[in-house]
Amino acid sequence: MNGATQVVKDDGARAILPPFGTEHEELRQTVARFVAAEIAPQVDEWERAEEFPRDLYRRCAELGFLGLKFPEAYGGQGGDHLHDAVWVEELARSGGSGGVAAGLNAHASIALPPIFNFGDEEQRQRWLVPGIAGEKIGALGITEPGAGSDVAGITTKARKTSGGYVVNGAKTFITNGVRADFLVCACKTTEAGGHGGISFLVLEREMPGYEVSRKLEKLGWRSSDTGEISFTDVEVPAANLLGEENGGFKLIMANFAWERLLMAIGAVGAMGRLLDTAVAYALDRAQRVGRPIGLCQAIRHQIAEMATKAEVSRALTYDALRLFHRGQPCIREVSMAKLLTQRAVLEIADQALQIHGGYGYTREYGIERAVRDARLGPIGGGTDEVMKEIIGKTLGL
Numbered sequence: 001m002n003g004a005t006q007v008v009k010d011d012g013a014r015a016i017l018p019p020f021g022t023e024h025e026e027l028r029q030t031v032a033r034f035v036a037a038e039i040a041p042q043v044d045e046w047e048r049a050e051e052f053p054r055d056l057y058r059r060c061a062e063l064g065f066l067g068l069k070f071p072e073a074y075g076g077q078g079g080d081h082l083h084d085a086v087w088v089e090e091l092a093r094s095g096g097s098g099g100v101a102a103g104l105n106a107h108a109s110i111a112l113p114p115i116f117n118f119g120d121e122e123q124r125q126r127w128l129v130p131g132i133a134g135e136k137i138g139a140l141g142i143t144e145p146g147a148g149s150d151v152a153g154i155t156t157k158a159r160k161t162s163g164g165y166v167v168n169g170a171k172t173f174i175t176n177g178v179r180a181d182f183l184v185c186a187c188k189t190t191e192a193g194g195h196g197g198i199s200f201l202v203l204e205r206e207m208p209g210y211e212v213s214r215k216l217e218k219l220g221w222r223s224s225d226t227g228e229i230s231f232t233d234v235e236v237p238a239a240n241l242l243g244e245e246n247g248g249f250k251l252i253m254a255n256f257a258w259e260r261l262l263m264a265i266g267a268v269g270a271m272g273r274l275l276d277t278a279v280a281y282a283l284d285r286a287q288r289v290g291r292p293i294g295l296c297q298a299i300r301h302q303i304a305e306m307a308t309k310a311e312v313s314r315a316l317t318y319d320a321l322r323l324f325h326r327g328q329p330c331i332r333e334v335s336m337a338k339l340l341t342q343r344a345v346l347e348i349a350d351q352a353l354q355i356h357g358g359y360g361y362t363r364e365y366g367i368e369r370a371v372r373d374a375r376l377g378p379i380g381g382g383t384d385e386v387m388k389e390i391i392g393k394t395l396g397l
């Protein structure tokens with residue numbers, strides 16, 4: 001008898017892995033129930049419409065999901081990054097739409113943190129409080145038509161005036177760019193720009209000269225809006241400067257760590273969903289067509305490989321999250337988690353599609369959407385090549 005035949009199926013329940021504990025598991029189940037009842041059934045329609053209703057922000061706010069890691073004084077839940085991580089992972093796992101997750105998280109987990117972390121009290125009241133309540137929607141604007149990976153190369157210029165700044169330039173690929181009420185926007189505030197000459201300004205959509213020039217059509221993330229925004233002599237008061245003038249590059253880098261970690265956590269959730277779908281399909285098809293597809297060795301091996309990749313991804317991501325949560329240096333681990341998980345979820349989605357055959361290619365099981373959504377991972381939030389550069393540098397290369 002060989003070793004493999006002695007192994008029996010377990011019940012699929014996994015041990016709770018640190019940094020999570022039982023309190024997080026309760027939140028996980030609450031999120032899962034909400035997403036399964038109020039998001040998953042609508043996803044197909046929202047993907048076709050290329051947007052989800054604005055009301056969804058309010059609904060998520062009502063349930064406390066937009067303010068998990070913010071203090072109660074601002075309408076938040078008084079939790080921390082681990083609570084936010086549970087929300088992001090479970091939204092990806094139970095929701096099955098990269099677009100919905102991107103739209104909600106670009107607001108709550110990417111645009112609001114710099115306001116909380118670097119804003120003064122008045123700025124928190126103006127944008128964080130209505131943001132947590134789902135009344136105002138935010139976006140983060142860094143990428144430009146001529147500067148993506150090269151963040152220091154942005155050219156959107158904020159010229160200083162007596163009362164503040166006059167902004168000219170453009171941003172592209174901005175998630176929530178079409179519907180956002182405010183944009184946390186990286187601008188050049190010295191002639192030279194670069195590492196020592198970038199500042200964060202909060203631009204508001206009603207400011208004269210602020211214009212959404214285009215909504216972009218995309219391969220995936222279809223239910224999120226991705227916009228191009230132009231600025232023509234936009235007058236921005238000094239009160240809209242976040243943090244120190246010319247200190248923006250540091251703020252961008254600080255924000256990237258959490259954004260990349262969130263992408264890794266979202267991928268872990270998506271991988272869990274794909275794996276469950278593939279196993280269920282293989283078993284179900286075996287019964288329906290009377291052929292042992294679920295038990296055929298090739299399929300079993302394919303799924304075993306998917307499960308292994310998903311588990312390695314989860315372990316590395318949780319490791320990076322543990323370090324981040326403890327405030328320890330974690331740039332290398334976060335970059336590795338982002339690099340590994342974004343490719344892994346794409347491969348797993350492709351393997352799941354193959355297992356589903358023609359059914360995977362249609363909308364029926366949500367697999368074709370998963371493949372399209374996963375393709376953004378190696379590009380957004382810093383490309384694979386940028387991650388490798390960072391990892392190389394942390395190794396002294």
Ligand SMILES: Cc1cc2nc3c(=O)[nH]c(=O)nc-3n(C[C@H](O)[C@H](O)[C@H](O)COP(=O)(O)OP(=O)(O)OC[C@H]3O[C@@H](n4cnc5c(N)ncnc54)[C@H](O)[C@@H]3O)c2cc1C
Pocket residue numbers: 106139140141142143147148149150172173174175176218221226376379380381382383384385386
């Ligand atoms: C759907 C979507 C949503 C997005 N949301 C946002 C958002 O909300 N806010 C925001 O600011 N941005 C957003 N982005 C932008 C995203 O972060 C950028 O697309 C990404 O950083 C890459 O920049 P780029 O597209 O200009 O590509 P480029 O930087 O032009 O890169 C093109 C290719 O060249 C490679 N390359 C570039 N430089 C180097 C180098 N030095 N060494 C080796 N290879 C290199 C890259 O890895 C890549 O393969 C979004 C993008 C998409 C597609």
